[in-house]
Amino acid sequence: MTARILDGNALSAQLRGQLAERAAALAARGVQPCLAVILVGEDPASAVYVRNKVAGCEKAGMRSIKDVYAPDVDPAVVFARIAELNADPAVHGILVQLPLPKHFDPEAVLEAIAPEKDVDGFHAENVGALMQGNPRFIPCTPYGVMQMLKSKNVPLKGAEAVIVGRSNIVGKPMAMLLLAQSCTVTVCHSQSKDLAFHTKRADILVAAVGRARMITGDMIKPGATVIDVGINRLQSGPDAGKLCGDVDFESAKEVAGLITPVPGGVGPMTITMLLTNTIEAAERVAGAAK
Ligand code: GUN
Secondary structure, eight states: OOOEEOOHHHHHHHHHHHHHHHHHHHHHTTOOOEEEEEEESOOHHHHHHHHHHHHHHHHTTOEEEEEEEOTTOOHHHHHHHHHHHHHOTTOOEEEEOSSOOTTSOHHHHHHHSOGGGOTTOOSHHHHHHHHTTOOSSOOHHHHHHHHHHHHTTOOOTTOEEEEEOOOTTTHHHHHHHHHHTTOEEEEEOTTOSOHHHHHTTOSEEEEOSOOTTOBOGGGSOTTOEEEEOOOEEOOSSTTTTOEEOSBOHHHHTTTOSEEOOSSSSHHHHHHHHHHHHHHHHHHHHHHHTO
16 A cells, blocks of 8 residues: 655645735735744754745745844843834734753743744743633644644544654644544653554554654554654765655555655645744734724
């Protein structure tokens, strides 16, 4: 069997077309949706993500602000900038790219962002709202995964969903979203004893650990939907320098029913959902000003 491919580029293109229409409708009412992105340091992967986020805004007819700080910047400078962006009515979304340098307290930074502009959905208030089943902003990567499942009508009610990875950015919010759709959710992590025992039971398997090709075909239930959130650059071997996911695509596609590729799977959806959250923030502001 060869799995069907869940193409994140195609779904993103479709959704971004709709976003551009919403951005144009807002602009016609005098509101140009605007996302502010803060990058601290010189991590090359973060720099690429930020560049893609800013480019995504431009393509959708949205404004963006990009502030880049040196890796040794005084955190007070970044806090002052966040306060300024919080107070600026022309800014609808604020995002601080993670990870931050070691001398920052990342939680304090995320808490400094006004919850109604927290388009990443990482502020404790927004995490709590998601957990209570009443989200204000859904974290972008899990939000994108849910859109991908929806686009293929993957049955969720009563399905066994297994998430590998328990990060605040992906694993935990992913569990909340799948639970809200009545999946039976298992969250595995680095200390899980028999990973394959769990993954082999999954109707829906979400891999979000950041370890290249660690989920192999023999760990997958035949016909399962496999969502690969990992983006890893191979360091050695015949494919050195290439991007790959947490799933060993070649063996997994022979077993799975539906599978996301890397690149071109979840990655583009993350940015699409960031743009969606920013448009939603702007629409709330425009609605309140009516
Ligand atoms: N670093 C990795 N993923 C993300 C994300 O979704 N948002 C932010 N702000 N930083 C990240």
